Amino acid sequence: MEKIIVNEIKIPKTENPILIGGLPGIGNVGKIAADYLIEKLSMEKVCDIFSQYLPPQIFIDDEGVTAPIQEI
Structure with missing residues (x-):
């Protein structure tokens, strides 16, 4: 597997x-702040970044379980 996939x-x-x-961390504050800016500024996602260097974690929400990715 490649180390970083864009x-x-x-x-x-x-x-x-x-x-x-807005990287996820304690309380997911960075991700929440970035999502807020994306919504308020009507921004569009241009790419996803997958990396083995991201910390091993998952997100659980109403849509299910997902692995952390960096969305740009």
Whole structure:
């Protein structure tokens, strides 16, 4: 397995792009803050990043169990 996999969904043409990272951690605060900004700014996901370097954890919510991925 590759160490890092980038799944490009849509690469928009941008000028001076800014990346805001909201990584999951204690209380999932970073992810919640990033999700809030995505919703309020009407942003679209452009890629997913899968990595063996992410901490081993899962998320459980109303939709079921998922592994952590980085969505950009």
